Amino acid sequence: MNRALQTLVDRGFIKACTDWDALSALMDKESVTFYVGADPTGKSLHIGHMVPFFAMHHLQLAGHNPIALVGGGTAMIGDPSGKTELRKMLTPEEVASNCASIKEQLGTVVDFSEVPEPGVGKAVMLNNADWLTNLNYIDFLREIGRHFSVNRMLTFESYKARLERGLSFIEFNYQLLQSYDFLTLYRDHGCRLQIGGDDQWGNIVAGIDLIRKTESAECYGLTFNLIARSDGQKMGKSEKGAVFLDPTLFSPYDFYQYWRNVNDEDAIRFLKLFTFLPLDEIAQYEKEGVNVNDAKARLAYEQTAIIHGVEEAEKARTAAQAMFGSANLGSEGRDGMPTLELEKERLEAGIPVLELFSMTDLAATNSDARRLVNGGGAWIGDAKIGDPKSVIDLSYLDEFGELLLRAGKKRYFRVVVK
């Protein structure tokens, strides 16, 4: 099998391919242009969206040319695949602004530079709004719509599920538009391969069929396993909500912690999928007697470095080591921690604990803080706060002149007095 293809198989990406032999042969022969679609439904991607783009990274390194297609046009519609409800429609302005931030985020794993390194594929980003928004309805039906059989579409799992609950006509069109995307990319950019999540299988196959009918050309599809955590939780969801890539929505420290806390069974699998470490290096962590926690720490570091940069990864790691390791909470460990600044006068006058905690992310409201204190989970430095009426003043400052608030064992917040 083709080397690049084999890499994806070995790292655990692949679920299915429309034609292994033909695709492998094609990739051996030439640089293949391929694409992945991303829907700009939010202002930030979360890690669950990233799987196809990590795969894109590997293929790009092998010399194939990625197209990251932002669905500025299709986002106006909504894909019924995998959804149980009609998703809300976005305004054109929202879509445009989302597209811009998504491009930036994808830059962390895909190299969009004008002149890539020798041997590395050339990547571009396109937006299907460019060809979808001005489509003429009648022309579209005559050229594209006639190739689609409703009977066939209804047999697709993604539509079947929705028929139970109701499926609007607008969503029913999604497959046609995505197929048209593939056709357009084939015509204008010579794109031969579409990759995507397993939920996209139906849409990808439909696109391949359309190209075969209209252009008499053979294109290919490759789908990835939907990555789920071993506890059944959806990837990218955490108690804090979705694990967004945008540091203002999900801090690099929390991001690091998310990976540091994955289940034992997921550690190796995720190292293969979500880092660029060579497989033989990952294999070291699978050996007998190796502490799983080392693998998790490596995973957290590598993943944070990819998304947020080496500097943030270092900070998050140092902070984590300081807090959970044997080392005392040195000042250098605190940089990566979420921080709040507080005027010295306010502390001098004394602040009720509940108010102090609710000012941080540790508690949402005073009531929330009260529950935390009553439950015995509220700490300042080494002192457990057991009385909700406690007032915090200068005497609580530690040797660094700061307050280190803690909720439970894992959630820290640093208060700097100025």
Next chain:
RNA sequence: GGAGAGGUUCCCGAGCGGCCAAAGGGGGCAGACUGUAAAUCUGUUGGUUACACCUUCGAAGGUUCGAAUCCUUCUCUCUCCA
């Protein structure tokens, strides 16, 4: 267009005149146990100047001493028929 069913707290889902800030489950948070894991057990889960008060049961009115519960209008969703 016609007939019916329904919109309850983060989610699912009970409640159908006062004992309802609203059962139960899920999820979340905290405690115990641990390895910053999983599983398990316990507590907690609208807000506040907290043994009380305030705001919540699709929206707006109304009936009642008293409404998530009854009436009216509006709105949205689903099912069946055309």
